[in-house]
Structure formats: C-alpha cells, structure tokens
Amino acid sequence: MRTNADEVAQLINHLAEQLPKRVKSEMLAEYVTEVYVVSQMLVPVDTGRLQRSGRMNKAEGTVNYDAGYAAFVEFGTSRMDAQPYVRPAMRQARQIIGRLWRPLVKRILGERAIRIILK
Numbered sequence: 001m002r003t004n005a006d007e008v009a010q011l012i013n014h015l016a017e018q019l020p021k022r023v024k025s026e027m028l029a030e031y032v033t034e035v036y037v038v039s040q041m042l043v044p045v046d047t048g049r050l051q052r053s054g055r056m057n058k059a060e061g062t063v064n065y066d067a068g069y070a071a072f073v074e075f076g077t078s079r080m081d082a083q084p085y086v087r088p089a090m091r092q093a094r095q096i097i098g099r100l101w102r103p104l105v106k107r108i109l110g111e112r113a114i115r116i117i118l119k
Contacts, residue, residue, distance in 0.1 A: 023104075025059075027097070027101060028058070028061045029058040029059075030097055030100070031061075031093055031094075031097045032056050032057070032058050032061055032062065032063060033056065033058065034089075034092075034093035034096055034097055035056070035063045035086070035089045035090050035093045036054065036056035036063045036089075038088075038089035038092050038093055039054065039063060039065075039085050039086050039089035040054055042084075042085040042088055042089055043065070043073075043085040044073060044083045044085065049067050050065060050067045050069070050070060050073060053065050053066045053067035053070065063086065063089075065086070073085070074086055074087070
C-alpha cells in the first residue's frame, strides 16, 4: 500500500534530482535560518541560558539547543508542561519558505506536488 508519505518522499527525491546543488544548499540555508530566528523568538527565557545555547549550521541543515535541559523544555516532563519552541518554529518556517519556493517547485514538479508537499 502506498501512503501519502511515500508519495511526498518520491516527489522530494525527484525535486532534489532536478535542482542544482547550489540551489538546494541555498534553500536549506534559508529554512535553517528561519527555524533558528523563529525559535529564538519562541524559546522561553528565564536565565537566558537556553536561548544562548542555540546554534545553527546552515551547511549541515541543523538547529541545536545544547543546554542540558533543552529537550525537557521542548517536550515537557512528568512534572513540567512542554514549552515547545523548535517544533512551532519548524512549522512556521515551512510555511514561510514554502511560499518562497512555491514557484520553483511548481515549475519542476507541477501543482499537484505543491499541494502534497507544502500542505
């Protein structure tokens, strides 16, 4: 059985094959930057340590918060409610970047792919 996730993966692979490496790197860098900037606005600040621990690596496509308690804040614990800051930033960045990339993706893959990938 083929799932929507399978279809999205296939479309993304096709898109990746069609794009020059430089364009893919630029798209990834834009997304990572947006996730980092938005997460910095959303991260709960008490002492500021968690916020200061945030780092992005555009080349690797990562955003990390390396304070030892970062995951506890993001996901919560049995004694503390979650205060997500990375996951909402990823959702928001996906929407913003999706609007920027839409013309390129549409030209390569078509409108149906846009609806599937950028929902």
